[in-house]
Every structure is written in C-alpha cells, then in structure tokens.
Amino acid sequence: MTINTLNIVDEYIRTHPGSQKLHERAMGFFAADGATHQARVFDPFRPYIARAQGTRKWDVDGNEYLDYVMGHGALILGHAHPAVVQAVQEQVAKGTHYGENHENEVAWAELIQRNMPAMEKMEFFPCGQEANMMAIRLSRLFTGRKKILRFAENFHGWGDEVVVTNTPGVSNDYVTMIPGHDLQLLEKELATREYAIVMAEGGGAHMAGQIPWDPDFIRSIPALARKYGTIFLIDEVVTGFRDAPGGWQSTIRVTPDLTSLGKIIGGGLGVGAFGGRADIMDMLKPKASPQPFARHSGTWNANPLTAAAGVAACKLYLDGKPQRRANELGAYLRKKGNQALKTKGYACRLYGRTIVHLYLGPADYEPADDSLPPTSDVAKLTSGAAQKERLCLHLLQRGIATMGGRFFVLSGMHTEEELDQAVDILISSLDAMSAEGSLT
Ligand SMILES: Cc1ncc(COP(=O)(O)O)c(C=O)c1O
Known part of the structure; x- marks a missing residue:
C-alpha cells in the first residue's frame, strides 16, 4: 500500500473500495455506525476481512494485515490453527x-x-x-x-x-x-x-x-x-x-x-x-x-x-508452550519497541505481557521491569483515545491491525520478524502523525 502521510484518510479510502462498499451497506442495518461491536466503530470504517490464517488476515480488497487483534484476545494459537x-x-x-x-x-x-x-x-x-x-x-x-x-x-x-x-x-x-x-x-x-x-x-x-x-x-x-x-x-x-x-x-x-x-x-x-x-x-x-x-x-x-x-x-x-512463547514475544516487543521509541525521542512506551499496551506518554520514569507502565497516574494510562484512533488508521494503512491503536495482542505463533515489522511500522506511523500534527 502506498502512503501519503498528509492525507491518510483519502489514501485509506482509495485502497479499500470493497470495504467502503460493505460499510455503506452495513450503515443501512447496524445503528452503531455500521459496526457490530463498539471496537469496530471506526472513522472512516474498519477493513472487511475475507480470510485469516496464522498471524495474518486479508480484507476484501486483498490488503494483508499482520494481526495484533487476535480475535479480541481469543486466539493464542493464531487464526485457523x-x-x-x-x-x-x-x-x-x-x-x-x-x-x-x-x-x-x-x-x-x-x-x-x-x-x-x-x-x-x-x-x-x-x-x-x-x-x-x-x-x-x-x-x-x-x-x-x-x-x-x-x-x-x-x-x-x-x-x-x-x-x-x-x-x-x-x-x-x-x-x-x-x-x-x-x-x-x-x-x-x-x-x-x-x-x-x-x-x-x-x-x-x-x-x-x-x-x-x-x-x-x-x-x-x-x-x-x-x-x-x-x-x-x-x-x-x-x-x-x-x-x-x-x-x-x-x-x-x-x-x-x-x-x-x-x-x-x-x-x-x-x-x-x-x-x-x-x-x-x-x-x-x-x-x-x-x-x-x-x-x-x-x-x-x-x-x-x-x-x-x-x-x-x-x-x-496444557504444556504451556503457546503461553511461554507469547510471553517471550511480549518481552521481545517491549524491548525492541521501547528501544526504538527512546532512540527516536518519543515519550511513548510499550508495557504488558502477552497483550502489549501502548502508552502515549509522557513517561514519568523508566520502570525497572518494562512489563509495567512508566507512570503511576491511572488517568494518563487510559487517555489519548483520539490519538490512538488516528494511530490505528496509520497502522492499518501500513498493514498492521490493532484494536484502536491501544495494544498489540500476541499469539504464540507470531515471530520476532513480525514484531520487528510492527515496531518499524509503529515508528513510521508516529513519524507520520508528527508530520501531520496529530501527535501532541
Ligand atoms: C475481562 C473481561 N471480562 C468479560 C468480558 C466479556 O466477555 P464476552 O465478550 O465473551 O461476553 C470481556 C470481554 O472483552 C473481558 O475483557
């Protein structure tokens, strides 16, 4: 998918014509802005998925997504195991x-x-x-x-x-x-x-x-x-x-x-x-x-x-293998992601375990254990919803699916390469948001 950072909404609509048509039909039925779950209400619309396998899913327009929604957290074995x-x-x-x-x-x-x-x-x-x-x-x-x-x-x-x-x-x-x-x-x-x-x-x-x-x-x-x-x-x-x-x-x-x-x-x-x-x-x-x-x-x-x-x-x-792997991958994503965020000077941080949450900052301190957030201010942890929605759009347009840009749900099937890709795309999305002025 090509990216024009100055007009991400137009680019998204241009590259998702099939999803747009389905969204227009859905608006005739589903009162919640065409969505069947609050987490799928999205401006302009979320992609309509046609198929999923392992850690990936594909929409009706053939766009591929590295999936960090994992069925709202239901899939630790990936799709269609x-x-x-x-x-x-x-x-x-x-x-x-x-x-x-x-x-x-x-x-x-x-x-x-x-x-x-x-x-x-x-x-x-x-x-x-x-x-x-x-x-x-x-x-x-x-x-x-x-x-x-x-x-x-x-x-x-x-x-x-x-x-x-x-x-x-x-x-x-x-x-x-x-x-x-x-x-x-x-x-x-x-x-x-x-x-x-x-x-x-x-x-x-x-x-x-x-x-x-x-x-x-x-x-x-x-x-x-x-x-x-x-x-x-x-x-x-x-x-x-x-x-x-x-x-x-x-x-x-x-x-x-x-x-x-x-x-x-x-x-x-x-x-x-x-x-x-x-x-x-x-x-x-x-x-x-x-x-x-x-x-x-x-x-x-x-x-x-x-x-x-x-x-x-x-x-x-039973043997705990998928869980151990997902925990290892969570630690990898936090480490790589936080390194990249610090290098670029973003106060945002990643924390969590097999669901890695994104905190949009400011970082009040660097916790010794990066599974914990860098602030003890609970209100700050849940703030920034509008910016996260915007980030979600940037991530989608670059092939990463998240729930509202808020967190990355991992499975035991993701790979380190896929996490590296997620980190690269997270950084380029934040860069694009800085350039368009949507990241404060
Ligand atoms: C902690 C927790 N409890 C309960 C529920 C409700 O589960 P369900 O959506 O299957 O009814 C959810 C849904 O996300 C949840 O996150």
Whole structure:
C-alpha cells in the first residue's frame, strides 16, 4: 500500500473500495455506525476481512494485515490453527447441536480443570459476560446478600452489573465501584457484610492490564473477603490460559473462590465458563423447595461445535508452550519497541505481557521491569483515545491491525520478524502523525 502521510484518510479510502462498499451497506442495518461491536466503530470504517490464517488476515480488497487483534484476545494459537480446523470440520459433519449432553463437554471440562485445578466444578456459557452474571447470581444465593463490589475501570461485559460504571442507560443500584489498590477502603466496604461478591479483572483493568494490578493487592483480597463472608472472583476471560495454563492467578499464586473464563478456552469460537469452589457451585444443584438454587439455561451452552474447538485448543495449552512463547514475544516487543521509541525521542512506551499496551506518554520514569507502565497516574494510562484512533488508521494503512491503536495482542505463533515489522511500522506511523500534527 502506498502512503501519503498528509492525507491518510483519502489514501485509506482509495485502497479499500470493497470495504467502503460493505460499510455503506452495513450503515443501512447496524445503528452503531455500521459496526457490530463498539471496537469496530471506526472513522472512516474498519477493513472487511475475507480470510485469516496464522498471524495474518486479508480484507476484501486483498490488503494483508499482520494481526495484533487476535480475535479480541481469543486466539493464542493464531487464526485457523490446523488442530482446531480439523476438530471443527469433523464435528460439523456430525451435527452442531444435539440438544443433549455429549462427550466433548466432559472432555473439555476435564482439560480446563487440569489447567486450573481450582475449578472444582464449572459451567459453560455462550460468552464471558454471561459467566460473570451467573457468578453474581450464585454468590447472591450462597451469601444471601445482594451487593457487588467492583474496582474502577474493571470491565466484565456490557450487562448492567458488569459494565464499567457511569455508562449511560445502565441500572446497577447494587454495584459499588472503588479505586484499586486501596486496602483500607476495600476492608471498610467488605466490613459492612453487605457484599455477595468482589470482582477483579485478571492482570488489571482492560485487556489483561492496561491499568495493571500490584499482585500484592490482589493477594490480600482472599483473606479479607473470607473474613467478611464475601465471595472473591477473578475474571480471567482475557487472561485465562493466555498468561499461563493456570491463568494469571497461577502466575501470582492466588486462588480465588470463583474464576470466570472465556475467549481462549473456546479455541476461537464463542464461549464463557466459570467455576471454582464446589460448595458455591452447588447452588446450581436443584433442591427441594424452599431451598434456593439457580437455574442455568442457554441454548448455546457447551454446544458441540464450540466444545470440539475448545477441546482441540485446550489440549495444546496444557504444556504451556503457546503461553511461554507469547510471553517471550511480549518481552521481545517491549524491548525492541521501547528501544526504538527512546532512540527516536518519543515519550511513548510499550508495557504488558502477552497483550502489549501502548502508552502515549509522557513517561514519568523508566520502570525497572518494562512489563509495567512508566507512570503511576491511572488517568494518563487510559487517555489519548483520539490519538490512538488516528494511530490505528496509520497502522492499518501500513498493514498492521490493532484494536484502536491501544495494544498489540500476541499469539504464540507470531515471530520476532513480525514484531520487528510492527515496531518499524509503529515508528513510521508516529513519524507520520508528527508530520501531520496529530501527535501532541
Ligand atoms: C475481562 C473481561 N471480562 C468479560 C468480558 C466479556 O466477555 P464476552 O465478550 O465473551 O461476553 C470481556 C470481554 O472483552 C473481558 O475483557
């Protein structure tokens, strides 16, 4: 693709005629500016993808992208991994929905439990937020309490009680949001003994830790929650089996009462799951009235197609190879990227683990461990959305796909060469933004 930095929008439109046509058709159907997910609302439009393989995807105009979206974090084996493709192809010919129990749902649960032994019992859902919603329901039944304690910026889905608060149209009277890392405040709230559940995103707020947790803060939650009779859930929808076979919790050696999973456990098909302490999960067991129990329905729970993909993928996670590789690649991208950014004098920095976040600066200090951001100002970490959107366009036009220019999602299939390419293109995109005056 040719680049005219002074007019990146015109260049993008010129080189994406097929996507533009599809976008115009989509505008007639999808009220969110033609998009089917908030992250795909984009000015002028995101590319329409026709095919994906490994670490690459191609749009309807034949433009190739090195993919750092990785299915919103769902793909650590890359696109169309042969083992997953084979499992899905075999299953589709055997039927996609039996409306009955089947062997793969059991095999899948066994694999998940082998990865994460704290999942004493579990249940499957069509998506991650539903898993969180059921975790809230069971916690309420188990404790006889209604309230939910959550941390600022932590995202657990778009439903009323799981979305980031201050979202218009949301009714979540029973949710209290407190800032992270304030132990005193946490204890003060828990001590009211009104909370059924306290929830934290694995790794930190937004995609595994745009705002990272201090692991010591999370390590102090289980004892406090136990003291005041509140259930502690770690939401590992993004980090589960991405950071390590045992999830982020295994890397910091914390065992919550409940864990929610999603994305990666489905091998690229839609899924959610949650599980943990058998005594809490037993609230799903039908009981004689008037004892309470939760009913679990859902047409697509553990459907055979997703289960087949999940089993094939989870088998490959057990030895931790894809996770180790993705972590190594994350360290490589941070090192190479931060070197290049410093050399060019950009105060921007990369940090994170297998999802590498971009911080647009200013760098307040250089952390000893570059998996951490170079500022402790949480507001700065989430700022710069408009500039990141612009960067996203520059990256797309140069063949790099990201979610809104905010982070690079890695798989175990990316290569060092592809990361070098990403760094080169990140720098040339920032250069272009400086030249056009869109980088402050
Ligand atoms: C931490 C976290 N929890 C829950 C969810 C919701 O998962 P789903 O989109 O599968 O409902 C997401 C989605 O990105 C997430 O990042």
